[in-house]
Ligand SMILES: O=C(O)CCC(=O)C(=O)O
């Protein structure tokens with residue numbers, strides 16, 4: 001793949017070419033007829049060398065400062081409604097090699113897909129409501145609260161509790177909440193299968209599958225530091241395909257908090273969260289990413305990820321029938 005520096009240099013060079021003084025042969029062709037070819041030459045060539053020098057310096061300055069820190073491209077803006085926006089990236093070798101061992105699960109393509117058409121407004125509302133009700137049972141004191149719907153893990157203060165060990169969880173979460181989760185999970189599973197060219201039945205839901213709530217509060221533990229660049233396959237060993245469902249709007253519910261892919265062509269590609277927007281991507285090192293720090297407001301999202309390895313498969317989350325006796329409160 002070509003680097004962004006090369007691409008930009010070439011583009012600018014073409015654009016700037018037309019602005020540069022004409023070459024000697026071009027000048028010659030445009031000289032008025034009848035004038036002596038060898039007539040007196042003014043001091044023009046020196047001016048031209050000087051002007052050219054300034055222009056070249058200007059172009060180099062633009063190229064240098066334009067590419068020094070890379071460039072940024074929006075993959076999906078919050079204000080637009082994206083039906084199906086895909087970007088293919090060459091699969092990383094280690095990722096591809098690992099997946100070769102799982103038949104039916106090798107992607108035909110690696111990369112990303114963003115869609116605002118997969119999850120309905122009412123489904124997004126229902127899931128946001130689960131996140132809010134569940135998180136009301138605890139909450140981090142730092143900037144990141146997570147609620148894992150499968151294990152019941154919920155940030156509380158600087159630690160985690162298990163909401164399924166609380167009697168109050170049964171009053172707060174209902175059977176229908178889990179039905180909503182399952183419907184949305186199944187839609188995403190099918191879309192992942194379809195987009196990456198794998199059989200949906202060879203994808204298994206894996207842990208953690210969690211709601212996240214991010215805000216601008218200073219981090220108190222490492223779990224609050226959500227903004228570090230990472231590769232999901234390394235952070236969450238079992239992930240092969242990651243999906244994120246956004247439950248809040250960038251620029252309206254919160255500032256900062258955009259999702260950023262850091263690409264090898266010296267380009268950052270951003271996904272601005274939009275309520276109901278699903279972003280899915282292969283979890284290997286072709287998709288290094290981070291979340292910008294939220295500067296104000298509250299950002300909600302749901303992570304739903306799939307593994308090809310049956311030993312990491314989890315069942316769809318359900319509300320446990322009743323808390324174990326010794327843990328009843
Ligand atoms: O919430 C997001 O947009 C992404 C979070 C993330 O990258 C992760 O949990 O691994």
Ligand SMILES: [Fe+2]
Nearest residue numbers: 230231232289
């Ligand atoms: Fe991630």
